[in-house]
Amino acid sequence: MNPKISVIVPLFKTERFVEKCVRSVMEQSFTDIEILCIDDCSPDNSALIVRRLATEDRRIKLIHHMENRGLGGARNTGILHAKAPYIASVDSDDYIAPTMLEALYAGTQDGHFDVVVSGYERVDETGKVLSKHMQSVRSLDPIPDDQDPYKIANPAFWNKLWRTSLYIENEIFFPDHIYYQDAATTPRIFAYAKNVNVIGGVYYKYLVRSDSVTNKTSDKHKLDKYRELDFVKDFFIQRGLYGKYHDAFSRRVFETYKNHFATIVDGKRALDEGSLRYLRYLLLMRESYLHLDDAIRGMTIEELTRAFEDGGADIRRLALEKKTVAIDGVPPRIVRPWSRTPDVSVLTLHSGENEFAQSKQSLENQNYKRWTHKVFSGLGNVESHQALYNEIMDNSGRYHIFLKLDADMVFADETVLEEIVKRFNSDPELDHFVVACDDWMTGKQIIGVHAFSNRVSWNISAEGLFVDPSPKRPGKRVIVERTDRAYFYHSPDPSPFQAFHFGAHRxxxxxxxxxxxxxxxxxxxxxxxxxxxxxxxxxxxxxxxxxxxxxxxxxxxxxxxxxxxxxxxxxxxxxxxxxxxxxxxxxxxxxxxxxxxxxxxxxxxxxxxxxxxxxxxxxxxxxxxxxKGKAKRSDGSRKTEGGMAKKARFSESDERIRSRVKFRIYRAALSPFIDTTLKLKLQEKPTVFFLDAKHPALRFGRWLHRNDLPLDLQGR
Known part of the structure; x- marks a missing residue:
């Protein structure tokens, strides 16, 4: 049987401390565990010590890296090798109280909680307690939707029990080879955790060493502050969470630099010139990240090139133009660079349509699998639409794309959802995509399916007739009224009552x-x-x-x-x-x-x-x-009324001609004998096609459809 907890212990240059660390795990009162010790190419005897301990305890597994991947990489290896539903971690220079895992596992309440947090104390190498933390008891069940993920608990990986699937299923792992990897990872996990239980107590012993990374002032530390923030920000943007956590993230940027600044000042009795310069860099980095990063992320390669080549370029002005800086009441603009695999929420309005089972099956058959499905049933027309729009706005931080379907909409083939996702991925400004569907009732393509980005919003009203208002959106809307291929089939097999309702509603x-x-x-x-x-x-x-x-x-x-x-x-x-x-x-x-x-x-x-x-x-x-709106041409000249009327007559005639069975028969019979250009003209502008006909076979078609032409054109 698999263990209940997998304990991860990364090994690198800690031979002085590793035996005390691993023995503290071996001696836990909770015994149903595995101990995964990850040798990250440690140049000392850390791995040899663990190998000796493994002869005493079969629960210890020693895993060797072929190349050094840093603390984050070692943790990732442990996560990927973990067999238990929960994971814990102990850094190899720290140690834990004998009852820590027992207390943490009890805190899951039989597997209910995703994350369990314990208290910890900072100790020196003699075991002297320097400070105690996280001793209060509380729980968030569920975690409120507006909860700041940075405020749930300290970002440390090591004083907690984590549901393993949070990492695996959401593809969240630690960055390799950077400092502050906990702060780059924990908020991403809290964005997906359903609940958390803080059990208090003081179980984890965090060793404070003189060579701690928080007291360093190297260039790598400066850059890794950027990298830590970028890992989280990139993740929030790619997963559609940045709008939801924008304010929390901005606070984190301010606080993380402020705290790092204070730690360096407090850790030095006298600041030398190098330290003062480093602190100045920190302040510059904080301000630029807070106020300019969103703008720079939204720049095209041409804009970036101009900014680098032009020493006088005012990037702050650019930020204001792009509305990414919250100054004078201007709200930040959420730039939308997405990952290649955005999350899609498919929302279906169901009122007893005959095609519902077929619609669900066609969704299941889609090649693109990163979607969830929610059905709104048993509601009136107005209430169901209000619920759907609220669902989109309430979950704008969880999904990238929302697809609105009626229960009588059937995907034409397994590539449709994939193509809609590609539309959004290829156009960062696209917020509302509308595509025609093949409608059985009319035999035509009609507008029917709407897809939205997570940036749209609605003013919910009690409008009872036109319940599909266009949303407010920062980007653009694209409407595809005619498609070369079928995307969706609308009501392909309606019940008699469904057809009756169709007529009454319209x-x-x-x-x-x-x-x-x-x-x-x-x-x-x-x-x-x-x-x-x-x-x-x-x-x-x-x-x-x-x-x-x-x-x-x-x-x-x-x-x-x-x-x-x-x-x-x-x-x-x-x-x-x-x-x-x-x-x-x-x-x-x-x-x-x-x-x-x-x-x-x-x-x-x-x-x-x-x-x-x-x-x-x-x-x-x-x-x-x-x-009046169409009268002026782009060059300022006016169209003649006769031209407008003629265009209207042609359009009306085209619609009548295309609706005839004999037109479809004629088109099929003629198809082998005309080229692609004429085929397109026959379909798109049949009136002009017949009027321009020269070949006897084409003139025969004009005669067939004579009654469909405008009266003043029938004799031509």
């Missing part, structure tokens, strides 16, 4: 009946009308009763028989209406719907009924504003 967005005039959205009216027009065309082509049910639900909303609450799946009025129509045949539904959808004039009348007089007025107002 009809509410079409009508916007109870919204104040100034809040009506003309773009949404147009978009939803296009959706229903495409559903109508598919219903005529396929006769699928689910499409008919969507159109019936739309009609019930337009006619006023269904109210504003039907955007929720559990709305009683929606359920009753569905029961009345769920057994209708396609022919019966066609008979009901044809008077409104069959002809162009009937559709125009129906649209006017749906949006109402205020809606028509709002759309005309919006059209005029858009026309």
């Amino acid at each position: 009809a509410l967005k079409l009508c916007q009946r109870n919204r104040p005039y100034e809040e009506k959205r003309a773009d949404a009216m147009n978009a939803q009308w296009d959706v229903f027009f495409n559903v109508w065309n598919r219903f005529m082509e396929t006769g699928d009763e689910r499409l008919g049910l969507a159109l019936v639900a739309c009609h019930l909303v337009v006619s006023g028989d269904l109210g504003e609450g039907v955007h929720d799946y559990k709305d009683p009025q929606l359920l009753d209406a569905f029961k009345q129509h769920e057994h209708s045949t396609a022919a019966e539904m066609m008979s009901l719907l044809e008077p409104f959808w069959k002809t162009r004039s009937s559709r125009q009348t129906y649209f006017a009924q749906a949006v109402g007089p205020d809606g028509l007025r709002k759309m005309e107002e919006d059209r005029v504003l858009r026309k």
